[in-house]
Amino acid sequence: MSLLRVGILASGNGSNFQKIVDESEKGELPAKVVVLLSDRSDAFVLQRARNHQIPTYVVKPRDFSSQEEYEEKMIEILNQHCVQLVVLAGFMKILSPRFIRAFKDKVINIHPSLIPAFCGKGFYGMKVHQAAIEYGVKISGATVHFVNEDVDAGPIIIQKAVLVSDDDTPETLAEKVHRVEHEILPEAIRLFALGKLQIRGRRVIVKE
Numbered sequence: 001m002s003l004l005r006v007g008i009l010a011s012g013n014g015s016n017f018q019k020i021v022d023e024s025e026k027g028e029l030p031a032k033v034v035v036l037l038s039d040r041s042d043a044f045v046l047q048r049a050r051n052h053q054i055p056t057y058v059v060k061p062r063d064f065s066s067q068e069e070y071e072e073k074m075i076e077i078l079n080q081h082c083v084q085l086v087v088l089a090g091f092m093k094i095l096s097p098r099f100i101r102a103f104k105d106k107v108i109n110i111h112p113s114l115i116p117a118f119c120g121k122g123f124y125g126m127k128v129h130q131a132a133i134e135y136g137v138k139i140s141g142a143t144v145h146f147v148n149e150d151v152d153a154g155p156i157i158i159q160k161a162v163l164v165s166d167d168d169t170p171e172t173l174a175e176k177v178h179r180v181e182h183e184i185l186p187e188a189i190r191l192f193a194l195g196k197l198q199i200r201g202r203r204v205i206v207k208e
């Protein structure tokens with residue numbers, strides 16, 4: 001069986017990246033991570049990729065004269081590596097409609113809440129968990145969705161909930177959410193690779 005060629009964009013630690021690579025190397029995923037792009041040269045995810053001989057590229061917006069040129073560079077690299085699915089795994093930059101159109105229905109993102117709660121501009125990283133705790137929700141979780149032209153608003157592929165307990169802090173909630181992210185992101189890639197995801201308007205139908 002041919003493996004889906006996945007390109008990952010990440011800005012930070014890369015635990016989701018690691019999980020995808022590990023499952024792929026164990027033969028548990030019909031996909032292969034062929035390239036990693038980061039906007040930060042100090043991101044630990046770069047080291048993780050090097051440990052697995054995965055090509056890495058640091059592409060920083062400030063090295064380009066416009067957002068368009070910056071994204072053009074990323075599109076070029078992803079195409080050079082014949083990427084069939086782009087996975088945003090903790091990527092802290094918002095991509096323009098132009099980039100999204102270049103990989104139409106082929107970009108997915110993981111977000112650390114149950115969308116549409118605690119998402120959109122300004123809700124990233126620990127801020128999401130802080131907001132969830134402050135609001136007093138009893139359930140939070142993670143969402144994998146297709147990326148469209150609005151932030152965190154594309155059709156939802158999978159969600160998984162976690163219970164928020166009275167003594168949770170943003171940090172402990174982040175840990176719980178990370179654990180479910182590590183389940184649902186590889187699962188979404190698996191479903192995509194097997195051709196089981198069908199977008200119908202706002203809904204994603206998972207075919208048998």
Ligand code: GRF
Pocket residue numbers: 010012013014015016017089090091110111112125178181
């Ligand atoms: C995750 O919480 C993800 O939902 C968010 O960024 C974080 C990345 O974590 N988009 P890691 O770098 O994969 O550990």
